[in-house]
Every structure is written in structure tokens, then in C-alpha cells.
Amino acid sequence: MTDFLSPNYLLTPSTLDTLADAITKLSPLAPQVNADGLCRLQPLSEGVLSSQALSSFVPLKKVFLPPREKLWSFQSGQFSALKQPEPFAVVGVPLCDLQALWYLDQVFADDLPYQNRRARALVVGMPCEQDKECRCDRQLMPLAGDLFLDQEHAWALSPAGEALLRACGAGETTNKPLPWPTASAGTRPMLTEEQYRSAADAAIWAEAAKGCLSCGACSVVCPTCYCFDMLDESATDGSVTRNRSWDNCFFAEHAKVAGGHDFRSGRANRLRFRMEHKFFGFGALHGQNSCVGCGRCRTVCPVDIDLDQIATRLSGEELA
Amino acid sequence: MKLKPPITLAWTRFTSCSGCQLMLLNCESSLAELAQVVALREFPLATSTECKDEEIDVGLVEGSITTPSELERLLALRRKVNLLVAVGACALTGGVNSLVRGERRQAMTEVYAGQADEWNTFPPQGIEHFVKVDGQIPGCPPEQGELLNSIGALLHGGWPGHQVMPVCMECRINENPCLLERDCAPCLGPITLAGCNARCPSLGVPCEGCRGVVAEANRDELRRLFITAGLTEQDIRHRLERFGEAP
Ligand code: SF4
Ligand code: SF4
Ligand code: SF4
Ligand code: SF4
Numbered sequence: 001m002t003d004f005l006s007p008n009y010l011l012t013p014s015t016l017d018t019l020a021d022a023i024t025k026l027s028p029l030a031p032q033v034n035a036d037g038l039c040r041l042q043p044l045s046e047g048v049l050s051s052q053a054l055s056s057f058v059p060l061k062k063v064f065l066p067p068r069e070k071l072w073s074f075q076s077g078q079f080s081a082l083k084q085p086e087p088f089a090v091v092g093v094p095l096c097d098l099q100a101l102w103y104l105d106q107v108f109a110d111d112l113p114y115q116n117r118r119a120r121a122l123v124v125g126m127p128c129e130q131d132k133e134c135r136c137d138r139q140l141m142p143l144a145g146d147l148f149l150d151q152e153h154a155w156a157l158s159p160a161g162e163a164l165l166r167a168c169g170a171g172e173t174t175n176k177p178l179p180w181p182t183a184s185a186g187t188r189p190m191l192t193e194e195q196y197r198s199a200a201d202a203a204i205w206a207e208a209a210k211g212c213l214s215c216g217a218c219s220v221v222c223p224t225c226y227c228f229d230m231l232d233e234s235a236t237d238g239s240v241t242r243n244r245s246w247d248n249c250f251f252a253e254h255a256k257v258a259g260g261h262d263f264r265s266g267r268a269n270r271l272r273f274r275m276e277h278k279f280f281g282f283g284a285l286h287g288q289n290s291c292v293g294c295g296r297c298r299t300v301c302p303v304d305i306d307l308d309q310i311a312t313r314l315s316g317e318e319l320a
Numbered sequence: 321m322k323l324k325p326p327i328t329l330a331w332t333r334f335t336s337c338s339g340c341q342l343m344l345l346n347c348e349s350s351l352a353e354l355a356q357v358v359a360l361r362e363f364p365l366a367t368s369t370e371c372k373d374e375e376i377d378v379g380l381v382e383g384s385i386t387t388p389s390e391l392e393r394l395l396a397l398r399r400k401v402n403l404l405v406a407v408g409a410c411a412l413t414g415g416v417n418s419l420v421r422g423e424r425r426q427a428m429t430e431v432y433a434g435q436a437d438e439w440n441t442f443p444p445q446g447i448e449h450f451v452k453v454d455g456q457i458p459g460c461p462p463e464q465g466e467l468l469n470s471i472g473a474l475l476h477g478g479w480p481g482h483q484v485m486p487v488c489m490e491c492r493i494n495e496n497p498c499l500l501e502r503d504c505a506p507c508l509g510p511i512t513l514a515g516c517n518a519r520c521p522s523l524g525v526p527c528e529g530c531r532g533v534v535a536e537a538n539r540d541e542l543r544r545l546f547i548t549a550g551l552t553e554q555d556i557r558h559r560l561e562r563f564g565e566a567p
Contacts, residue, residue: 057495215510236354236472
């Protein structure tokens with residue numbers, strides 16, 4: 001997959017410094033652990049090179065698909081134009097989030113606000129240390145981004161990344177593959193779509209979904225969840241603003257349509273739906289697993305709902 | 321139905337603390353603009369004039385109904401307004417006024433001693449108990465943005481849409497540490513309707529449930545989590561009773 005093709009450059013200390021300066025100018029965001037113990041993607045306080053990849057509570061997607069955003073507003077017959085963001089960088093992105101970025105790039109290929117931000121971002125991956133919840137797998141999907149950096153090497157993941165590397169004086173290439181963690185903490189369960197479909201009436205759905213609070217946390221933290229709702233706001237000055245904000249398929253109105261009909265009533269159906277999306281994808285991406293194995297959802301879920309555990313039970317194997 | 325500005329609006333207060341009115345009054349930067357599109361016929365916190373119109377576009381109701389005379393006024397209001405909107409927890413569910421539900425007699429005697437019987441009151445109720453309600457603006461107090469947007473939507477002949485989701489969603493989006501998980505705090509976020517941008521949990525205070533219960537709330541599971549966190553059945557009942565949501 002993509003990582004074998006990424007040209008890799010050997011970096012001298014001076015090239016590395018030039019590169020770090022160039023990135024610093026882009027007011028980078030980086031995952032950093034705050035005093036309350038939570039890791040957030042936020043403006044970098046230390047140097048670029050001392051950063052490392054960490055799994056932030058809310059993943060990279062919030063940068064390109066903000067939790068709430070104004071899409072347009074309309075006043076006195078005039079639409080307001082979309083604001084172009086300033087160029088910016090994100091550093092310390094773990095490999096799983098780079099895969100998730102690839103997935104979102106496919107989904108939002110035609111989405112102007114998303115693409116505007118993507119076009120102005122320099123996304124820099126870095127090596128991570130495996131956590132006990134990690135089940136990443138390079139085979140799951142390709143990855144996106146611009147650069148991948150360790151202390152001595154840089155991988156160009158995009159033409160923009162490659163141009164930056166060359167501009168900083170990187171020349172000598174090697175054929176080092178991307179440093180994927182070797183001993184994965186666990187493996188993703190092998191669930192076939194046939195197994196999933198034939199278990200439509202299995203008791204496990206209702207059993208597992210019974211405790212779901214529909215709290216929304218699982219989609220907030222999932223790097224590949226992208227559901228949103230669109231709501232209009234009418235101000236007293238007569239202007240109207242269209243907003244979009246994150247949604248979750250466990251919410252009561254996620255599949256409600258005019259007339260009050262609900263395509264997916266009840267939490268058991270919703271859990272099956274979430275599982276289908278994460279394991280088998282929808283629409284043009286049908287057949288593409290959309291879970292990168294980051295483990296965020298099972299860590300955050302207040303009632304310990306774990307898709308991998310359900311998949312393991314459905315496929316009849318035991319989870320590593 | 322698109323209303324022609326200025327729309328006539330009567331803010332009617334029943335049993336309440338006037339905090340909802342204060343929220344609108346405090347929207348200083350929008351008041352001049354509001355005055356262009358809204359003709360305020362009644363607003364007790366700003367004027368003692370009572371609405372004398374025989375027909376009104378919109379009635380905004382603050383407060384719970386606790387006396388027969390309040391009930392009469394509410395019915396009269398319903399007859400003359402085209403749209404009736406319940407504003408704030410008191411008007412929606414009874415709000416904090418309904419705290420004494422169940423132990424009412426005892427509480428009356430404690431507070432009013434020998435005069436307890438002189439008060440012709442009944443347990444506080446939200447207005448939907450008695451009349452048709454066309455719109456609801458939840459919260460104790462409601463969010464200013466929601467008040468203004470609701471009036472803005474009325475001007476366009478509509479009513480604002482809302483995401484039906486719990487406070488937890490906003491809390492997680494704000495990247496707060498979860499108080500229920502971290503501190504075993506009795507946070508009502510999982511069953512409370514969002515829209516306040518997780519105001520309390522974002523300040524480290526467990527959600528009190530002032531915006532009312534979200535559709536399809538999983539109360540049983542929250543109860544189980546609370547018991548696991550060390551709360552008693554009585555704690556849970558008191559917690560839910562605060563905004564009139566006791567089982
Ligand atoms: S995090 Fe868990 S409880 Fe919350 S909506 Fe997701 S599955 Fe349900
Ligand atoms: S482990 Fe959970 S949060 Fe992570 S990608 Fe898979 S479904 Fe999303
Ligand atoms: S449908 Fe569910 S699983 Fe899929 S993106 Fe939306 S919230 Fe996530
Ligand atoms: S602190 Fe409260 S509102 Fe926030 S996530 Fe936890 S339970 Fe939900």
C-alpha cells in the first residue's frame with residue numbers, strides 16, 4: 001500500500017532544522033497532554049521536533065470537519081462567501097489518523113469547506129508508541145497527509161510534502177518503509193460481510209445495545225465518523241445562517257424523515273448500522289473497512305460497547 | 321405562516337423567578353434591532369403594562385401554573401394568541417417550583433405554619449398540561465441565542481430546528497474530562513437535551529438537567545451507572561426531581 005511507495009529521505013541535522021523552522025511558521029497544531037490528563041490537538045507549545053505522535057481525544061478530523069461550522073449566511077439577497085483559511089500545519093499525527101484522513105478525503109472529495117482546509121494544511125505524521133488499545137494495521141487502508149518525520153528520516157506522502165523536503169535541502173533517498181508498529185497490541189477481528197448479514201436477528205445486537213446511552217461520544221472520538229446535521233439559524237435582523245454540526249447514528253432523530261418515520265428505530269438497529277459502516281462501508285466506499293483500529297471508541301464508551309468484541313463473537317473467533 | 325413585522329408579542333409570567341425575562345433583557349446588543357421587528361405588548365420585568373389586545377401574534381409564557389387564577393389567565397392567553405411558546409424549565413415541566421412534589425403538605429406547613437391553608441395552590445405544572453403549546457424554549461434559564469433565534473425564526477414563519485441529542489455530545493466535543501467517569505459525579509448529561517453547549521460540565525459542574533430529558537433517554541442505564549458510582553436511589557430521585565423529572 002501507500003507506505004511502500006513513499007519516497008524516503010535521509011535528513012541531516014541542518015535539513016531537519018530548516019524543515020522544523022518551515023513548519024513552525026505554519027503555527028502548527030500538535031497532540032499534547034494537558035494537566036487534566038486529556039490529550040488534545042492544540043497549538044504547539046514546544047518545538048516541532050520534540051513532538052511525538054499521540055492519540056488525541058478528539059482526532060485530526062476536527063481540523064478539517066469542525067464540530068460546528070457556518071456553511072453560509074444570507075442577508076438582504078446576498079450570500080456570504082466561504083472564508084479561505086490561512087495555511088497551517090498539524091504535526092504529531094499517528095499513522096492510524098493518517099489512514100482515517102485518507103478515508104475522509106474520499107468521503108468529502110466534493111465538499112468545498114473540507115477541501116479548502118485540506119488544501120491549506122500541511123499534515124505531518126510521526127512515529128507513535130503503541131497503546132494497549134491500539135489495533136492498527138497498515139493493510140486496512142492507504143494513508144494520506146504530506147510528511148512523515150522521525151529524527152533522521154522524512155517520508156514524502158504528497159507532492160506538497162516532497163516539494164517542502166526538497167526546498168529544505170533534503171536530497172539523499174533511502175528505501176526505508178514507514179515505521180508501522182510491528183507488534184500490534186491486538187489484531188482486528190476478521191468478520192465477513194456474509195457473517196454480519198446472516199446475524200441480522202442475533203440476540204447480541206439488543207444485548208449489547210441495551211446499555212447504550214446514545215451519548216454520542218463514540219462518533220466524536222472516531223477518526224472516521226463524519227455524520228453531520230444541518231440546521232438553519234434565523235437572526236432577528238433577518239439574516240439566515242446555515243450551520244452543520246456533528247451527529248451520531250445512535251441519536252433518536254438520526255434516521256427520522258418527514259412524517260416522523262424512523263428508518264432505524266431502537267438502539268439494536270443503530271448498533272448494527274454503526275457496525276456495518278465501520279466494517280463494510282457504504283455507497284461508493286462499500287467494501288472498505290472504515291475502522292482504523294485506534295481503540296478510541298471502546299475507551300470512551302461509558303458502558304463499554306466494543307465493536308471488535310461484537311465482531312469477534314459474530315465471527316466465532318476469540319479476540320487476541 | 322410568515323408574520324408581518326412588527327409582530328405583536330406578549331411575555332406572560334406565571335410562577336417563576338423572572339430569570340428567563342432577564343436573559344432576553346440582557347441581550348443588549350440585539351435589543352434595538354429586536355424593537356424594529358417586535359412590538360412588545362407585555363413584559364413584566366420592563367413594564368407593568370398588561371396586554372389589552374384582543375389578538376396577539378405570539379405569547380411567550382414564563383413560569384409554572386400553580387393557582388386556579390393562573391390557570392384562568394393561561395386559558396385566556398391561549399384564546400387570544402396565534403402561537404403560544406413555553407419559555408424555560410418552569411413553563412415546560414414545572415421546573416424548580418415542582419421540587420416539593422410528593423412532600424407538599426409537610427413543606428407548606430413548615431414554611432407557612434398556621435397559614436398553610438390560606439394559599440389556594442396546587443402542585444406546579446408545566447403549561448402543556450393545560451393548553452396546546454406551539455413551541456418550546458428549554459433551559460433554566462434559556463440560552464440567549466436560542467431566545468433570539470426563536471424570535472428570528474417566527475419572523476420567517478417557522479420554528480428553529482434542534483439537534484435531538486444529549487448534553488454529553490457537546491461536552492465531548494468540547495473535550496472535557498467526563499465528570500461521571502472521572503469523579504463519579506451525578507451528571508445528568510447523558511439524559512439531558514443538549515443546546516447549552518454543555519455549559520455546566522464545561523465548568524466542572526455536573527449537569528443538573530435544566531433543559532429537560534432528551535428523547536429516548538436511557539434512564540435505566542444512567543441509574544445503573546449512578547448506583548455503580550455510589551449514589552443511592554434517594555440521591556438519584558432528588559437529582560431528577562430538581563427540574564421536575566422525578567420518575
Ligand atoms: S459511546 Fe457508547 S453509550 Fe455512547 S453512544 Fe456510543 S455506544 Fe452508545
Ligand atoms: S476503533 Fe473505534 S474510534 Fe477507532 S476507528 Fe475504529 S470505530 Fe473508530
Ligand atoms: S453512521 Fe454512525 S458510524 Fe457511520 S459515520 Fe455516522 S455516526 Fe459514525
Ligand atoms: S461530564 Fe456529564 S455531560 Fe460530560 S460527558 Fe460526562 S456525563 Fe456527559
